[in-house]
Amino acid sequence: MPDWLEVVLRTLFGVLALFAMTRLLGKRQITQLSPFEYITGISIGNLAASISLDVEYAWYLGLIALSVWVLVSLGIEFLQMKSIKMRNLIDSTATVLIKEGKILEDNVKKERLTTTELMSKLRKKSVFKVADVEFAIIEPSGEINILLKREHQPLTAAHLGIKVGPEIEPQAVIEDGNIMDEPLATMGLSREWLYEELQKLGVTVENVFFGQVNGFGELYVDLYDDQLQVSESQQRATLFAQLKKIEADIELFGLTTKNAEAKQMYEQSSKQLQQMIEDLKPVLVRC
Structure with a gap:
């Protein structure tokens, strides 16, 4: 067999072997690497290169070496899951770099x-003032995670005492001009509904590069032609306006009726509707 053909075959074999072993090791190996995972990645890469180019040695010897590395990695991961001491020994532990707005110099020097x-690293987390930081911790992977002081944390619905329903995962229903039936069915929608929504927007499926339905059942589309403007859905704004109109009508009925029992019923209904509108306002009114 010619050397060039053997190199081609060895390389293809090495790629397939690496892919299979990477899948075996799992997602952890391709995210932020621990020191041992970093060493494993380099070693496996070198072994794969040797399998491809070193035609003087049998290919299966490289495969044996690769297999040993993978088995060792799996064994180390098993020990880390079973033993906290082994986990700390292999991956080390997180280190606090900033506490209550003060840099811990000894810990910073320890992490070099x-x-x-x-x-x-703080600026990458959109933090520019050390004094705003309650805690900053460097993880074993080298990533720094930050907890801002309470007064500098973003305002959320929980801070305002507003209960918000669970967020429903948006679904991509159109890709490259093709309708995706499975995501539509997941949202409990049909092609007929999709065609109606596209008609409201004045576009056809063939013109849509990407279409997505959010948790409120609203369709967003991105067209192939970026010069075309698509109007946003007004369903929530329309619903809010209708609720306000109903509230005004009920108040009007309460003011005009002379029946005391009916007046009390209208006033009570109006208060209940006001509370419902107030609860729904963060959802129905766009910022």
């Missing part, structure tokens, strides 16, 4: 970080 590097 300069203040310039620390500030750079």
Whole structure:
């Protein structure tokens, strides 16, 4: 067999072997790497290169070496799951770099970080003032996670005492001009509904590069032609306006009726509707 053909076959074999072993090791191996995972990745890459190019040695010897590395990695991961001591020994532990707005110099030096590097990592988290940080922790992977002081945290519905329903996962229903039936069925929708919504927007399926339905049943479309403007759905705004109109009508009925029992019923209904509108306002009114 010619050398060039053997190299081609060895390379293809190496790619397939690496892919299979990466799938076996799982997603953890391709995310932020621990020191051992970093070493494993380099070693497996070198072994795969040797399998491809070193025609003087039998290919199966490289495969045996790859298999040993994969088995060792799986064994280490098993030990990490079963033993906290092994987990801390192999991956190390998280280190607090900032506490209550003060940099812990000893810990920063221990992690071999300069203040310039620390500030750079803080800015990547959209934090520019150390004084705003309650805790900053460097994880074993090298990533820095930050907890801002309470007064500097973004305002949420929970801070306002507003209960918000669970968010329904948006579904892509059109891709490259093709309707995706499974996501439509997941949302409890049909092609007929989709065609009606597209007609309201004045577009056809063939003109849509990407279409997505959110948890409120609203369709968003991105067209192939970026110059065309598509109007946004007004369903929530329309519903809010209708509820306000009903509220006004009920108040009017309460003011005009001379029946005391009916007046009390209208006033009670009006208060209940006002409370419902207030609860729904964060959802129905766009910022």
